[in-house]
Amino acid sequence: MTTHLTQTKPPVLSVVLPVFSVVLPVFNERESLAELHRRLSSVMIALAEPYEIIYVDDGSRDGSGDLLAAIQQNDAQVRVLHLSRNFGHQAAISAGLDHASGDAVIVLDADLQDPPEVLPALLAQWRLGFDVVYAVRRERKENLFKRSAYDIFYRLLRQVANVEIPLDAGDFCVLDRRVADVLRKMPERNRFMRGIRSWIGFRQIGVPYNRAARFAGQPKYSLLKLLRLAFDGFFSFSYLPLRLASLFGLLVSFLGFLLSVWTVYKRFTLPEFPSGFATIVVGVMFLGGIQLIALGVIGEYVGRIFDEVKQRPLYIIGERRGFDDERQAPDA
Template identity: 50%
Template structure:
């Protein structure tokens, strides 16, 4: 692996924001203290306001007015975290682009380690969480999700790595060329390949406000990761159907032989078995299997429907210290 040549580097930081008025000013000061005076590094900070309902846009406007390194992308409404990350990548201009949360759970100082690995020749440097200062149920849910996804997905998505990462300009451009509207950025980042490595860090507690990922939003994110990068659920339904058909055929054959031979089991003959019980159980069982199968297929069909409509993943209302670009357009 060939190290990158030394020289001035434009480093872009992408921070999606949603109702972060209690922490965003502190986040900005922490970024400047950690990364604002690096030698041979020009800093660009891209804040993406994802339709906040508090004073986050006003605070970001003040930062943009006082610091030319700040670019603020205001979306027309709340499109979700993954769409906000996508908008930030579309508007970032750096040779290297880092994505991190705006609540200081992702320490900006870790970007220094990522930048060093990037200079060594890696194209993607993702952060791997060794500890999470969150509730026990969230830690357990995240752990189960990442391990399930690593087993089921058709790409190698590193365990315990989220969107916190640094990517080379070439990788960002490849991500922007992908046509998906319903995005799972960490999965797409793994799918594009290139030379990747990880750095470990301890994820901090939120420094202000409350988490915007409710239980159901986490479930939705997990489903996005599973259905966007795996067809194994469809295969599992097919295999289950074959298995049930085989077992049912054997059961019918056994019942026929039971009746023809007049054999008894534990003193009971075929005439002693009430027919409606087995029929009722069979109806409930196969009805449940069919509904689950239809729901699973419907999830994939619904996602195809959303993609076919071709709507952009986000719409921009305003850009401060820059100009708006349609989703996927090259940064200049």
């Protein structure tokens, strides 16, 4: 009697891919993380769909990275990317997008100024077929100076940009999978994500919301960082600064020509017409100032070209947690 042994194949475990991926750049937000995760998890659980939360630790120095590691240990839906140093808010968003696998990718800040409770309203528009749903700030709980600066910046950028960038729309948004894939392929280093998001097109809609005050801590965007972000917006999406430099040059040359004609005329009509030292000094300083401004504008564009030519990675990952591959990774 022959006995046939039948080999049984091990059961294939089905991997449930997330429907939603939430990307949160984190820099020195230890005081807000516990409350943020509690509120965000409540909202995501209520959606009753598979999800993942990707925290990107952008080189925090206040212990945020250790707290994120603890949160990840206690929540299987959490993934953590630890960048090797602080690469900046926009680079941290890009790192999260590169590792998000959901059908819809949600981007919001970790300081609770973007309330997680607004997410269902944004996702409702995504379910209606919109590829990009961005949150529009109806109110800002910030001081008058900062509110005024933001208002001026957004309205000025809207006028000079070569694409239509929505007013008062920050990085808080929902991106369809195909939009996230397009953003991942964008190679530029000096990133202004809300501008790139407008540039790519697709079906987009805004949802108004009231921007809350910070839950705790101090703003991480200093005046210098805000100015740098504003410059990225202007110089990445407008050639107007270069054109203004050319127009200033033409205007100054024309004024110089008129002044020379006037000087010759006065010399012939007034034999004792005095030559003024002050006029020379003012003229030299005025021309020098215009030249320096023009060189500075050109330098901003050349600096960005230099960044692109070097082809350095946008960010470097020091460690992954919660992903299938958790090894330390020096590559981007």
